[in-house]
Amino acid sequence: MDRFPVIQVQDTVVLNEDCPVEIIIKAHGASEPLHITAEGAYLHDVPVQITIDKGEAFEITGKDVKYYKTIDVPLEEKDSDSIVFLLRAKNPGIQRVC
DSSP, X not given: OXXXXXXXXXXXXXXXXXXXXXXXXXXXXXXXXXXXXXXXXOSSEXXXXXXXXXXXXXXXXXXXXXXXXXXXXXXXXXXXOXXXXXXXXXXXXXXXXX
C-alpha cells in the first residue's frame, strides 16, 4: 500500500528551546509515496518505525528521549495518528533535520 509521510516543523527555532517535530502518515498526498508492505497477520494497523537523525546540531528532549517511535498505519484508507519528537537546537545557524 502507498502512504504519504508528512513532517511538520517550524521554519525557525530558538537556540536551546524545544521545538516539536510532528510526523503523520497520510492516506492521500502529493509527496513521494512511502510503500508499505504488510507482512504477517495485521488486521487493522501496520506498525511503521520512524527514526530521526538529529545530527550534531540538535538533541532530543522531553520525557521520551528516544530517536525512534512507532506509528500504527491503518490498513483502511485513513490517516495515522501523529507522533511528536521534541528537538532542541544546540548550535546557531542553518541546520537540517533528516
